[in-house]
Amino acid sequence: MFTRKMLASLIGVAALTALPLTGLSQGGSSERTSLEAEARLPLEDLRSFAKVFEQIRQGYVNEVDDSTLLEYAIKGMLQGLDPHSAYLDSRSFDDLQANTTGEFAGLGIEVGVEDDYITIITPMDDTPAERAGLRAGDVILRLAGKSMRGVSLDEAVEKMRGPVGSAVTLTIGRKGHKEPFDVTLKRDKVRVYSVRGEMLEDGYGYVRISQFQLDTGGDLMRAMKKLKQEGDIKGLVIDLRNNPGGVLQSSVEVVDAFLEDGLVVYTEGRNESSNLRYSASPGDVTNGAPLVVLINDGSASAAEIVAGALQDHRRAVVMGTDSFGKGSVQTVIPITDDRAIKLTTALYFTPKGRSIQAQGIKPDITVERVQVTRMDGVARTTEADLAGHLGNGNGGKESGAEDRKRAKAGNDDWYGRDNQVFEALNVLKGLNLYGHRAPVKSEESAAPVAKDQVARIRAEDL
Incomplete structure (x- = not known):
């Protein structure tokens, strides 16, 4: 029980500890007055705290x-x-x-809320959920026999966690299955x-x-x-x-x-x-x-x-x-x-x-x-789509409508x-x-064949 005597002791300790430990001098009434004022401030605040505390203890509608x-x-x-x-x-x-x-002790599933039910987003690798064969899209209808409809996500996660080795039964609804089915899992450490x-x-x-x-x-x-x-x-x-x-x-x-x-x-x-x-x-x-x-x-x-x-x-x-x-x-x-x-x-x-x-x-x-x-x-x-078009001058692969369609699908x-x-x-x-990309610095960086071609053109012009 936190008694008034304990509160008084607390106020006394606080008043003592409120005194500064540095800057003390041997004289000066004004300095002592300043210190005393600093000491009184927390004392009054603690008295106010004690009064509020006592009022709540005695008058609040419910006992706390x-x-x-x-x-x-x-x-x-x-x-x-x-x-x-x-x-x-x-x-x-x-x-x-x-x-x-x-790390936590649980089932190892990421869940979300869909149509007011807790739905599995994905089972984590090497966890009780994955080993039990749970799948993305499975709906958790019941947990330990209690309906999960309308349950908040935080509450659902809290219910699925628990001590390592403890068992819990989930009632699962799955597309393609006419009836819900139960899966019992043992909680384990999940990473x-x-x-x-x-x-x-x-x-x-x-x-x-x-x-x-x-x-x-x-x-x-x-x-x-x-x-x-x-x-x-x-x-x-x-x-x-x-x-x-x-x-x-x-x-x-x-x-x-x-x-x-x-x-x-x-x-x-x-x-x-x-x-x-x-x-x-x-x-x-x-x-x-x-x-x-x-x-x-x-x-x-x-x-x-x-x-x-x-x-x-x-x-x-x-x-x-x-x-x-x-x-x-x-x-x-x-x-x-x-x-x-x-x-x-x-x-x-x-x-x-x-x-x-x-x-x-x-x-x-x-x-x-x-x-x-x-x-x-x-x-x-494009040119490649025209009937009778010429082939690529370097023998490269042509890019027609089908190639563009595949590229679009990929993006x-x-x-x-x-x-x-x-x-x-x-x-x-x-x-x-x-x-x-390395920049081309001068004509010397061009390919030798290109230089020869330029030389021949210049000679012919002369």
């Missing part, structure tokens, strides 16, 4: 225990600082650790990888970084290794859209993967321990291939560190729309074994000294996300699915084309 009231007070104290400082109870602390490490990659076209890669976890740097290197197995990388799109950030060190590792040297980011705070500088080490995983970084208003914190650093070093073209503008660093400070506070302790700055706080990263090329449809006009005819995937990725690919092609 003292420990809960004190926890509310702590939450309010942190919430009043800024939007990102917070008190983490045991559940919030567990969620933060799971997001940071990318969520923060990076995935694929080839957009021959030589042009794409990596999507969804958030910055402890092992995001390692995830990136593994994704790049797989892409390189498909061929040389001539250009790379780094997709940071809707990436909320995460671990600062991981964002440094991602930037380091594409820089040979130089400052990545630095932080400044009140405490000396908050003033840090991070620099890149030698080695570029792409060997200097052109980069395009995609951002939007959902790109925040660590994602902005990556975009800002690569932009400042002119290592990448940043495309998309303005980022979120979270340029502050939060430190997680454990209070007990299962509770902590998340406290804003510093601001971070890009290599050129830019603060992103409340401003964000502005892209080099603004490209809004839109739905693009191709305008089909009158069928075009339609990204063109219609994600116009920002499509535009990023076009920029990469341009950078790669002109960045590697």
Whole structure:
């Protein structure tokens, strides 16, 4: 029980600790008066707190225990600082650790809401869901016998998580099956990888970084290794859209993967321990291939560190729309074994000294996300389509209507699915084309055959 005697003791301790430890002198009544005034201020505030506390205990419509009231007070104290400082109870602390490490105990399925039901987007590799044969598009009708209709996404995820080895039964609806069927799964440790990659076209890669976890740097290197197995990388799109950030060190590792040297980011705070500088080490995983970084208003914190650093070093073209503008660093400070506070302790700055706080990263090329449809006009005819046309003078392959049709079909995937990725690919092609084209310096660089032909023409003219 939090008694009045305990409150009085707390007020007394606070009054003592409020006295400054430096700048004391042996004399001067005005200086003593100033110190006494500083000591009285927290005392009066604590008395006000005690009065409010007591009024709530005695008069609130429902009885609330003292420990809960004190926890509310702590939450309010942190919430009043800024939007990102917070008190983490045991559940919030567990969620933060799971997001940071990318590991949690559950079933291993990505889910969404469709037609008021929880629908499986995809089962993750090597998880209970995949081993049980669940598929993308399956609808979870019931979980542990309870209907999932109208259940929020957060609530559904919470219900599917649990201790390793515990079992849960899902009632699944699947297209092609007349009746729903039950699947019983045992929860297991699930590892969520923060990076995935694929080839957009021959030589042009794409990596999507969804958030910055402890092992995001390692995830990136593994994704790049797989892409390189498909061929040389001539250009790379780094997709940071809707990436909320995460671990600062991981964002440094991602930037380091594409820089040979130089400052990545630095932080400044009140405490000396908050003033840090991070620099890149030698080695570029792409060997200097052109980069395009995609951002939007959902790109925040660590994602902005990556975009800002690569932009400042002119290592990448940043495309998309303005980022979120979270340029502050939060430190997680454990209070007990299962509770902590998340406290804003510093601001971070890009290599050129830019603060992103409340401003964000502005892209080099603004490209809004839109739905693009191709305008089909009158069928075009070229020389190669004409009957009796002459063949190519160098014996090259002719490009007729069928070739154009196949090329158009090949581009339609990204063109219609994600116009920002499509535009990023076009920029990469341009950078790669002109960045590697050697200029012709003089007539001497022309082919010997061409020089001979010029010489003969000139002789004949004489």
